Amino acid sequence: MANAVAFTLITPRATIFEGDAELVIVTGTEGEVGILPSHAPFLTALKPGVLRANVRDGSGIMRMELACGEGFLQALPDKITVLTDAAYAANEVDIGTSRDELAHAQQEQRDAGSDLAAWKRAQAKIDFATAKLKVVGVTN
Numbered sequence: 001m002a003n004a005v006a007f008t009l010i011t012p013r014a015t016i017f018e019g020d021a022e023l024v025i026v027t028g029t030e031g032e033v034g035i036l037p038s039h040a041p042f043l044t045a046l047k048p049g050v051l052r053a054n055v056r057d058g059s060g061i062m063r064m065e066l067a068c069g070e071g072f073l074q075a076l077p078d079k080i081t082v083l084t085d086a087a088y089a090a091n092e093v094d095i096g097t098s099r100d101e102l103a104h105a106q107q108e109q110r111d112a113g114s115d116l117a118a119w120k121r122a123q124a125k126i127d128f129a130t131a132k133l134k135v136v137g138v139t140n
């Protein structure tokens with residue numbers, strides 16, 4: 001399968017996906033990264049965001065979108081591996097809870113003042129709550 005690559009998405013709780021993908025897009029610490037088959041070896045840290053992938057299922061190509069937490073992506077010419085602390089599909093996201101998490105994280109960030117480490121931790125929470133809302137189609 002020259003136009004697909006083995007793709008594995010792993011969280012501490014489970015292997016979320018193991019199969020073939022034509023494209024995997026993640027939010028790296030330096031911005032969005034798209035990986036295609038035969039990509040040069042590549043390793044990046046991930047920040048919370050939406051993972052999008054065109055994956056193969058029994059009947060063809062399916063678009064997968066998941067809200068993912070922090071983690072890592074390793075791309076090799078014949079394999080893509082994503083390790084993340086959490087991954088949620090749209091049907092696993094509670095909109096009310098995610099909005100509450102976002103509001104709480106925004107308040108944490110305001111309260112951080114000049115504490116840069118606390119500000120960054122709050123930003124990661126904001127990014128993750130925002131990603132969860134994006135996968136269910138809510139902009140805020």
